[in-house]
Amino acid sequence: MTKTISVILANMSITKSALLLIDIQDGLDELGYYGGQRNNPDAEGNCRKILDLFRAKAWPIFHIQHNSTNADSPLHPSKPGNQTKSIVAPLANEPVIGKSVNSAFIGTDLKNRLDAQNITDLIIVGLTTEHCVSTTARMAANMGYKVIIISDATAAFNKVGIDGESYEAEVIHLTTLATLKDEFAEILDTQRLLER
Template sequence: MTALVLIDIQLGLQEMAFYGTERNNPMAEENCQKILLAFREKQWPVFHVKHDSTNPDSPLHPSKKGNAIHPLVQPIEGEPIFAKNVNSAFIGTDLEAQLRAMGISELVMVGLTVEHCISTSVRMAANMGFAVVLISDATAAFDKVGVNGQVYGADLIYHTELANLKDEFAQIMDTDTFLKSL
């Protein structure tokens, strides 16, 4: 059985200044919504994960408006929501136990950001024995400053992380290819 796991699709990840100077793939949230609607139409399991930052300055801190799940992917009744405060959807939650209890063996994963919580969660899911499909255009990255002060653009971070995950941890597909495969 296949389930959709939506990770950290929260308003706070629109607050560019906190995370970097640029973010790629502005259509990520819309693509997450397309995948979500397809799962709902098929009545397949959907799981939401949100980040409750422990940093009071973070837009994802529970006291901030940015902690809210993005309106395009609002959970509906029966779709569990897991709150985490680390990079993995599986640490500090019972997500794995719920997936196993339902007999789910394949995960489709979408959300933000590919270099943090998506990468960590995809790697853990694969290491736990789940077959993972990561929807490439239903995620995004921010630019990063390297150890020597060099700025690496969001697209470079995004493509490098997808290359790191490809085949070893996940099958990578774009939204249209995935939807056509259903």
């Protein structure tokens, strides 16, 4: 009987979650560079609530930092905007993974780090919903991770359409989440995640 239980336990898939904080950097406050309008001003505060939970539980945390190759970008490594916002600044024991494209998996060792810790589920927060959050979530899902995006811990910028029409940041945010929902990720808000 004991042997049977041991075999069952050995074959069980144990869920293990990690938090990915995507590109929460000072340079993204330069609204003029990114289009002049951003939604969800409380996103960073909600990111901090989730970060505090993961720290309290000693669960895996990964800070993703965008190092733009465009010298004019506020996120270029030579610019002060490249720094992580103080509200979610990494602690000494929390890894910071630099990237230069939208996906946190391209040109980085993120997947190796996740797999080394047997991570199965990713909680994704950060900036921006339509770019690096979306791209990272799609790749993560394609790689077999269960992805949860926290809707009020992400934010988007307004966009100009193909015929010059304007789309407000909230529309971009909600539309992006709609394209990710169910196909690539489960969408929760901060309160629902914390209640879990």
